[in-house]
Amino acid sequence: MDAVWKYLxxxxxxxxxxxEITAISVLIGLIFAIPMALLRVSRNPLLWGPAYGFILxxxxxxxxxxxxxxxxxxxxxxxxxxxxxxxxFFREAWFCAxxxxxxxxxxYTAEILRGSIRSVPHGEVEAARSCGMMGWxxxxxxILPKAFRLALPAYSNEVVFLFQAxxxxxxxxxxxxxxxARVAAAxxxxxxxxxxxxxxxxLIVTYGILYIFKKVEFRLSGHLRERVDNDLxxxxxxx
Amino acid sequence: xxxLISVLAAVLAVTFMTGAAQAGQKxxxxxxxxxxxxxSIDKDGKLVGFDIDIANALCDAAxxxxxxxxxxxxxxxxxxxxxxxxxxxxxMSITDERKEKVDFTNKYYNTxxxxxxRKGSGLEVxxxxxxxxxxxxQRATTxxxxxxxxxxxxxTVKSYATQDEAYLDIVSGRADAGIADSVAVMxxxxxxxxxxxxxxxxxxxxxxxxxxxxxxxxxxxxxGDLVNAFNAAIAKIRADGTYAxxxxxxxxxDVYGK
Numbered sequence: 001m002d003a004v005w006k007y008l009x010x011x012x013x014x015x016x017x018x019x020e021i022t023a024i025s026v027l028i029g030l031i032f033a034i035p036m037a038l039l040r041v042s043r044n045p046l047l048w049g050p051a052y053g054f055i056l057x058x059x060x061x062x063x064x065x066x067x068x069x070x071x072x073x074x075x076x077x078x079x080x081x082x083x084x085x086x087x088x089f090f091r092e093a094w095f096c097a098x099x100x101x102x103x104x105x106x107x108y109t110a111e112i113l114r115g116s117i118r119s120v121p122h123g124e125v126e127a128a129r130s131c132g133m134m135g136w137x138x139x140x141x142x143i144l145p146k147a148f149r150l151a152l153p154a155y156s157n158e159v160v161f162l163f164q165a166x167x168x169x170x171x172x173x174x175x176x177x178x179x180x181a182r183v184a185a186a187x188x189x190x191x192x193x194x195x196x197x198x199x200x201x202x203l204i205v206t207y208g209i210l211y212i213f214k215k216v217e218f219r220l221s222g223h224l225r226e227r228v229d230n231d232l233x234x235x236x237x238x239x
Numbered sequence: 240x241x242x243l244i245s246v247l248a249a250v251l252a253v254t255f256m257t258g259a260a261q262a263g264q265k266x267x268x269x270x271x272x273x274x275x276x277x278x279s280i281d282k283d284g285k286l287v288g289f290d291i292d293i294a295n296a297l298c299d300a301a302x303x304x305x306x307x308x309x310x311x312x313x314x315x316x317x318x319x320x321x322x323x324x325x326x327x328x329x330x331m332s333i334t335d336e337r338k339e340k341v342d343f344t345n346k347y348y349n350t351x352x353x354x355x356x357r358k359g360s361g362l363e364v365x366x367x368x369x370x371x372x373x374x375x376x377q378r379a380t381t382x383x384x385x386x387x388x389x390x391x392x393x394x395t396v397k398s399y400a401t402q403d404e405a406y407l408d409i410v411s412g413r414a415d416a417g418i419a420d421s422v423a424v425m426x427x428x429x430x431x432x433x434x435x436x437x438x439x440x441x442x443x444x445x446x447x448x449x450x451x452x453x454x455x456x457x458x459x460x461x462x463g464d465l466v467n468a469f470n471a472a473i474a475k476i477r478a479d480g481t482y483a484x485x486x487x488x489x490x491x492x493d494v495y496g497k
């Protein structure tokens with residue numbers, strides 16, 4: 001137990017790195033995933049082709065391979081990257097980690113959104129069309145809001161998976177929660193204690209994420225819940 | 240009843256037989272396989288290196304039937320404690336920290352730790368010379384502890400799962416320098432094509448507080464017979480010239496140390 005108390009401050013610092021990497025990747029990933037999903041549902045092969053290839057690669061290969069490829073792979077092209085002025089970014093393990101995780105979650109999120117765009121009831125689209133909505137307006141007002149609500153449960157899973165997958169970044173020398181735990185376990189030999197503590201921190205954050213999603217889902221599904229009449233005075237209810 | 244007695248007899252016999260290390264005993268040896276020239280995996284997927292040759296010689300000398308198990312470095316002591324293997328022969332330094340968890344045989348070699356960096360980098364092993372630099376080191380090694388304890392406040396310590404990954408980042412320039420066992424760096428990096436523009440700097444580090452008495456064989460606590468058997472085997476191969484032969488195959492100087 002002493003080992004846990006000794007390393008706890010460092011582990012919490014590591015947990016901050018983990019949360020930070022997850023938050024940034026999820027945010028950028030979501031922003032990229034929306035156009036990616038729209039390209040993916042397009043009927044034009046020039047539009048859906050590249051999106052399909054991107055999603056195929058990032059869903060079809062292990063995240064660990066993607067991280068190695070971006071981190072150690074970019075090291076091999078230092079001269080070229082320096083010429084482009086990009087080496088300053090690729091030099092940092094932090095940047096490489098966020099880049100790999102962002103690309104990975106973009107692919108998965110785009111696929112989730114594609115599915116939910118496809119499952120927006122046809123009648124609603126038809127009704128919008130008959131009111132004269134077309135193209136971007138139709139997407140912005142009808143399809144995307146509905147698709148986001150449909151995607152939410154699956155998307156909350158993706159965020160939790162990504163959060164847990166960040167444990168892989170310790171392999172490229174980043175001191176995230178797992179990275180700190182590995183150093184602490186190796187130095188103190190308190191293997192069980194350290195990893196159980198690390199696991200507990202992951203668990204708490206995971207349930208924090210799920211709680212936030214639950215709240216968001218509750219808010220977005222107001223129109224589906226039974227109406228409660230709030231105007232009745234309390235006394236009436238009691239009687 | 241007779242059957243019960245024979246079962247009991249068999250159980251007792253097995254109990255006593257496993258009590259002492261003896262000839263023909265099967266011993267599983269844990270090693271890392273990513274620390275050339277001491278232990279690495281060649282292009283055919285076979286374990287090779289100084290540690291492996293020494294391990295085979297020791298097993299011959301002790302009459303053990305040995306089998307190798309490859310295990311990542313930062314899980315190598317937990318793996319021993321979890322009985323995935325019975326001994327670690329993987330250039331593990333004998334340190335007080337590790338002695339709290341495992342027993343060690345006598346050393347079978349001892350070489351100093353040393354810093355290395357790109358030629359012409361002008362780095363010096365002083366608080367000013369290293370200030371603000373990023374130093375690559377393998378996780379869970381004596382070198383990592385030495386670096387963190389002595390220079391942790393002035394340098395950025397970058398820890399890698401294997402020494403090979405540390406070399407990759409030193410070549411790509413993500414780390415300014417590295418610290419590791421001098422012989423491992425010499426043969427595994429400086430004498431290779433990718434390491435030809437790099438060199439050692441600073442003194443040899445041998446302080447037993449961090450680097451221990453040298454590399455020994457780690458064995459679970461309470462298995463003194465196995466420790467004794469390996470110690471006898473080390474003495475035997477030192478005396479009969481087997482050690483010198485293996486030493487000469489890899490190095491042109493004596494790695495056993497003083």
